[in-house]
Amino acid sequence: MKAIYWLKPGLQIKRWIVLGLIGVLLVAFSLSYFFAAIAIKVHSGLRFFIGLVGFFLVYRAFYCGLKSMFEDIHSINSNLSKVKMNKKIYDKKLLSRGPRIVVIGGGTGLSILLRGLKLFTSNITAVVTVADDGGGSGKLREDLGMLPPGDIRNCILALAEMEPTMEQLLQYRFQEGALKGQSFGNLLIASMNGISSNFEEAIKKISEVLAVTGKVYPVTLENIILYGVLKNGKVIKGESNIPEKSIEENSGVDRVFIKPKEAEGLKEVVEAIAIADIIVLGPGSLYTSILPNLLVKNITEAISKSKNRTVYISNMMTQPGETDGYSVGNHVDAILEHCPKLKIDYVIANNGEIFEGAYYKYQQEGANIVKVTEKDRENLKNKGIKFIEENLVEIKKDYVRHNATQLSKIIVDLASGKEKRNWGTWKNYR
Known part of the structure; x- marks a missing residue:
């Protein structure tokens, strides 16, 4: 049983111990010939004693070295519980082996998905729209001539490792005065932008300060x-x-x-798309969060050139003034009409029920459930798009959201090539 335990993948410490011991043995083997060549003779009993002392010193060195390393980590993180310690050390290693995922979009839907994905992989690249011109972001854009920080702030917070109080601080909105309605997080990004050479550098610095898992990029640095x-x-x-x-x-x-129509996508975004295991579009507002990214020059082209899978995640509810009466198929058609060269391999949609309390609230605002029709299923099949239906509903305080963990599991499985037959009606539409 102990042999099996040592073969289990973990922090990769055991393999380095074994490698070190092999190295010691090889050096000892080489030195034995050297001593023989210079005619140094040692009594067999003394040779055994020297070898025993050598093995003891090697064992002691490895033991003390590892003990010292973990004590240092413990002293640095003395305020962390044992569970958090394990997460810091073991999970970080585990997550670094996760699939490379690029998520493109904006708004609340994107940040919710990112909170789920970071439980499975640290190789996340969030590509965020910069077309926002309303609210606090729009005010900063107008006053300071900077790109809107709102959606980027939400994505950074979703991927950051921080205490709840710190997150509350960054999400805090001023209630009075000239800053009324403005969030502290937006002001922090604006301040960092002021001391950086460009907006991209400012986001990188903020990400470093907040220990962000993965990377967050604006889709372009141009003022679109x-x-x-x-x-x-x-x-x-x-x-x-x-x-x-x-x-x-x-x-x-x-x-x-x-x-401008010729706005260039960020180089780092194009590179991330090229090496991604999977590219995810949405969830988010169709016309104001997803399409503004795809209309940036070279973004759709990069996705089309990618040999890996592209997934579109449909919204659960229609959006008044944008997608009134839209079904899942209407969303996909709109994307392909704007970007004819874009390839979509999978569409993920919700087929779960939304209870009356939450649903009534949305109906009052003019929103309805994004339906899946038989015509949608047939059209997607004819386009060569595989369709996955699943109950993805999560309701918090009467707000309808995707279940981020469940949705992330599907995405990670697709990225890893693990297509499951028990995904809703997946088995009927392979």
Whole structure:
């Protein structure tokens, strides 16, 4: 049993001990010939004693060395419990072996998914839209000429290792005065941006300070503006204005575009896509979170060139002024109409029930469940897209969210090539 235990993968300390012992034996073997060559003779009893002392010293060195290492870690993390210690040491090693996942989107949906993914892998790259022009982010964008920090702040907090009080501080919004409505986290990013050479460097520094798992990147460093074209032909400028004007005009969104049209995607984002095991689109607002990323030059091209899997995660609820009456298939069609060269290998959608209390709240706001129709299933099958339906509902304080852990398990399994037949109606649509 002990032999089996030693063969189990862990922190990789045991293999280095064995390697060190083999090295000692090889050196001893070499030295024996050297001593023989110079005609040094040692009595057999003395040779045995010297060898015994040598093995004792090697054992002592390894034992004390490892003990000292763990004592140092313990002294640094003296305020951590034993469980947290194990997580810091063992899980970090385990997570570093997880699949490389690139998640593209924005808004609340993206940050929720990231909280789930970091339980399975540390090789996460979050690519975040910078088309936001509303709320506190929009104010900083207008006043300081910087890229909007809001969605990026949420993603950093989702991937960060910090105490709850620190997270509350960074999410705190001022209630009075000139800063009313502004979050402390946004101001921190704005301050870091002021002392950095560019926005990307500022995000890297913030990520280092907050011990972020993985990486968070803006999709581009250019100051892009999102435009929406309604079905009645009217052109709307500004991400925050599109749903408002759509409702006001009683006309749905036909398409969106960005200016400048030639905005370049960040080099690091393109590189991350190229080596990813899986690329995830969403969840998030279709026209104002997901498509603004895909419209940036070379992002869709990089995804299309990737030999690995691309997954789209459908929203659970429609969004007033954006996706009124949309089914899962309508979401996919809109993406492919904007990005004809994009390849989507899988679509993940919820088929679980949403209880009346939470559902009623959304209906009051004009939102409904994103349905899955038989026509959707058939169309996706004809497009060569594999469809996974699963109960992914999680309701917190009457807010409908994806179950981040369950959704992350599906993504990690897909990235690892572990396709499961018991995923909802997956077995019917392979």
